[in-house]
């Protein structure tokens with residue numbers, strides 16, 4: 210079998226509708242080039258519009274330093290696409306024969322170490338890979354709409370799929386901020402659509418029987434279980450429902466209900482009357498709003514929810530947190546390599562730890578970078594320094610952290626939208642509980658000093674919420690940087706206070 214797998218620089222998309230467009234937006238945002246292929250030439254305009262539409266919410270998902278955006282190209286020549294890309298994601302209509310035929314054709318043009326994955330919502334991978342060349346590199350990678358904001362992707366192998374292909378695909382999806390969930394055994398509908406379908410069938414019954422409207426049924430989830438589901442699934446939630454003895458008690462108490470037929474599951478007949486009720490119900494819920502408007506609202510709250518969950522390191526929030534860790538680490542490594550100074554080694558110069566640019570959404574009504582973003586960039590530089598001396602997620606989880614207790618910024622020159630920037634950092638002082646840092650934000654085009662930030666951090670035991678000595682190894686690394694930089698002239702802004710000049 211061909212060696213797995215290539216570094217994915219270019220993602221090929223087969224079919225560029227709703228799901229293809231979502232894959233494109235996600236991949237481009239995280240620095241992967243996309244070559245999109247569809248039989249309909251008019252889909253080029255469509256996919257470009259879809260990517261643009263996704264950008265607003267995506268750009269607010271994380272402020273961690275991202276690689277430069279990928280480039281989007283389009284073709285109607287499926288074979289040419291297959292020859293040029295490192296990974297192919299198929300998103301054509303959900304018809305077994307069509308998918309089988311197109312996958313087989315494309316597989317003969319793609320090198321055998323190019324993974325080919327299908328977005329199918331419920332078809333079985335063994336059926337899909339039947340006529341393919343090198344079927345061991347094929348798997349199902351089932352995403353969720355909107356692909357650019359929901360991290361879940363179900364990975365399912367067929368009879369011929371190799372474990373290496375599943376692992377390699379899993380690494381690629383993790384790289385672009387997703388949560389790959391390996392499904393142990395192929396079944397129609399994988400895992401999530403099995404669960405969604407059960408709920409959906411019950412909804413159709415309740416509407417058909419005139420028990421509730423579509424809006425009432427949505428309320429029954431949105432105001433209750435839906436809130437829990439964002440971070441804990443039915444099983445863990447039911448474990449809590451059993452009180453102190455947990456799941457065992459829960460099953461004892463509610464187990465007998467399983468014998469009462471609460472649910473039907475066998476779907477009702479899709480009569481014209483039922484279709485009308487579903488359509489009228491959802492139109493009433495949309496209340497005159499267009500699909501685009503509702504999508505934007507959905508995207509905005511999906512971003513906000515993930516940012517909240519990140520604080521709790523749970524569900525999609527832990528995926529986001531892990532992604533940000535990698536982005537910060539990579540940015541720090543690139544910046545250190547660029548400046549030729551690895552923290553703690555050659556650090557006689559200010560350390561260049563952050564490379565970034567002024568994101569369009571950081572700009573205020575004057576066209577300049579907004580005040581609060583300066584503090585954010587300095588915070589990122591502080592994090593990069595701390596990470597390089599051993600204050601990482603594991604350190605924080607051990608109940609130790611460095612808290613900001615004082616900050617002072619000066620503003621010296623303008624930074625405009627998209628302006629490339631970098632930060633240099635000096636360790637001005639360190640003792641067993643305190644670190645004194647001085648950051649300079651520079652424009653890359655002329656190295657002009659844009660702003661300075663001076664900060665004192667206190668080392669704390671975050672469980673006891675008290676100042677506490679830092680780890681001796683961390684302190685030693687900070688001391689080393691401090692000593693190496695001690696011969697540099699002190700920046701004029703160090704030790705300044707806020708105030709009008711005294712006459």
Ligand SMILES: NC(=O)c1ccc[n+]([C@@H]2O[C@H](COP(=O)([O-])OP(=O)(O)OC[C@H]3O[C@@H](n4cnc5c(N)ncnc54)[C@H](O)[C@@H]3O)[C@@H](O)[C@H]2O)c1
Pocket residue numbers: 223224225226227228229246247248249252287299300301302303304311328329330331351352353354
């Ligand atoms: N829509 C969802 O919520 C969702 C979620 C997860 C997975 N999926 C799965 O993703 C796949 C695509 O669904 P969608 O909603 O994006 O469909 P869609 O109808 O929006 O897009 C399908 C695209 O495939 C193109 N196409 C048709 N035949 C083709 C061919 N031979 N070669 C290349 N392109 C071709 C069409 O022109 C169209 O642009 C399906 O398998 C579906 O089950 C959909």
